[in-house]
Amino acid sequence: MYRICKAAQHLHQFFAPFQKRCGTGSAPGEKAKYPNLNASISQGILAVNGNNGLNVNGIPSQNIAASSSMTLYRAGYIRNNEASKNLLVQMADLSVQEDQNNITLNITQAYLNILMAEENIVALQEILTTTKTQLKQGDQLYKAGSISKLNYLQIQAQVAQDEYNLVAAQNNLRTYIVNLKQILQLPTDYDFQIVKPESITVDENFKTLSEVQNMAQNQRPEVKYGELNIENSKTNLKMAQPSILPTLSLTGSISSNYVYNNGNYFNQLRNNFFLPIGLSLGIPIYNNRIYRIAIEKSKIEIQQANLDLLNTKTVLNQQIEQAYISLQNSVLQYESASRQMDLNKQSYDIVTAQMKLGSIDYVQLQQQRLTYIQSIQNFLQAKYSAVLNEQIYEFYA
Structure with a gap:
């Protein structure tokens, strides 16, 4: 069977830059292990606390400062935070792949609809050619008095109907x-031409249901997404647990100030220079059980993630089973419709030959013609339905 691959290849090229951006570069969590840096500059009026109390004398002053801190130990929070961000990037990439799969199936169905319509046009053109030949013969028979005017008008109506069907x-x-x-998403004025396969046939030798289900469970993006979601939920629990443990940080700051009319500006900044550096140990004592509740919520999220993955796998197996049944049914319909069209074609050819000899009337010819046209429609519907169902079934694998 002809594989619908070109559209998927172009679609992969469309998504590739986004997937590359998602999968490369430093994760946001990496920044948490580096120190921060903040700076400030302030301009104000100097207030002096003297013998007469606080005295605002209106002398301008300026303060320049910068501070930085770096977490040294937080019971693995930084490492797990980085791992969680990386997992979220991978999950986003899998979501893109799942959307890509859905779009690819839509492209496949739209492409097969075009092929079916083109094949239907060819069949209707052949029928129209036959009816036009019958009209020429009917014109000769009518002029010779071999058929009635009613039959002659019916042949003309038949040609008009076939022209309508073709349009x-x-x-x-x-x-x-x-x-x-x-x-x-092509522009309206884009000259669009599809590539036609040499032939389209229905392959009746397809993979077993259990084989496709096992393959899908191991490689489908929605399953991998669920697995990463469980891993990320466990990582979030590891991130929540350090919140009740001490945190050790390295802190430091630098500052200086200047007071108007109190000496040279740069000399004051140099003389008032202040640079404290030290270690800070934060110990959580009581926080209204906020962190304890967050830990318990993380445990529940792990259970929910496991249930979501189980549901994803169950739904996926059900979808594959439905696709398998649809494929079996469509193949049987295709075989039946193929035999029916062949038999009706033979009958139509015989009736057409008898019509030339005048051994049957127009009513019998019209009945057989309608039967033959309907069998063509049934065959094309069954054929492309089988091809589409096979594409969907193989796509799960």
């Missing part, structure tokens, strides 16, 4: 092309 099929083709262009 309707061509309109459907244009609609399907527009749908595919819109899915691909």
Whole structure:
């Protein structure tokens, strides 16, 4: 069977830059292990506390300062925070892949609709050619008095009906092309031509249900997303636990000030220079059980993540089973419709030949013609339904 691959390849190229941005570079959590730095500068009026109390004398003053701190130990919080951010990046990438899969299936269905419409047009053109030939023969028979005017008008109506069916099929083709262009987000004036396969056949030798389910469970992005979600929930628990433990930090600051009319500006900054550096130990004693509650919530999130993954796997298996049943049914319908169309084609050819000899009337010809047209429609629907269902089933693998 012809594999629908070109659209998926172009789609992969479309998503690749975004996936590359998601998967490379430093994660946001890495920054937590580096020191911070803050600076400030203030301008004000000097207030002096003297014998007469606080005295605001209106002398301008200026203060310049910078401070920095760096966490040295927090029971693995920084390491787990970095790991959590990396997991979130991977999960975002898997979400992109899942959307890519859904769009690829939409492209596949739109592409097959175009192929079906084109094949239907070819069949209707052949039928129209046959009916036009019958009209020429009917014109000769009517002039010779071999058929009535009613039968002659019925043949003309038949040609008009076949022309209408052909125009309707061509309109459907244009609609399907527009749908595919819109899915691909192509400009309206873009000259769009699809690549046609040499042949489209239904392959009846497909993988077993259990084989496809096992393959899907091991590689589908929604399953991997659920697995990473569990890992991330466990990491969040490790991040919550240090909140009730001491934190050791390295702190430091630098500052200086200047007072107007109290000496040279730069001399004052140099003389008033202040640089304290030290260690800070933060010990949580009581916080209204906020951190304890956060730890318990993290444990619940782990359980929820496990349930979400189980549900994802269950739904995925159900979808694959439904796709498997749909594929089996569509293959059987395709085989039945193929036999039906072949038999009706033979019957229509025989009736057409008999019509030339005048051994049957127009009503019998019209009945067989309608039966044959309907069998063509049934065959095309069954054929492309089987191809689409096979694509969906294989896509899960």
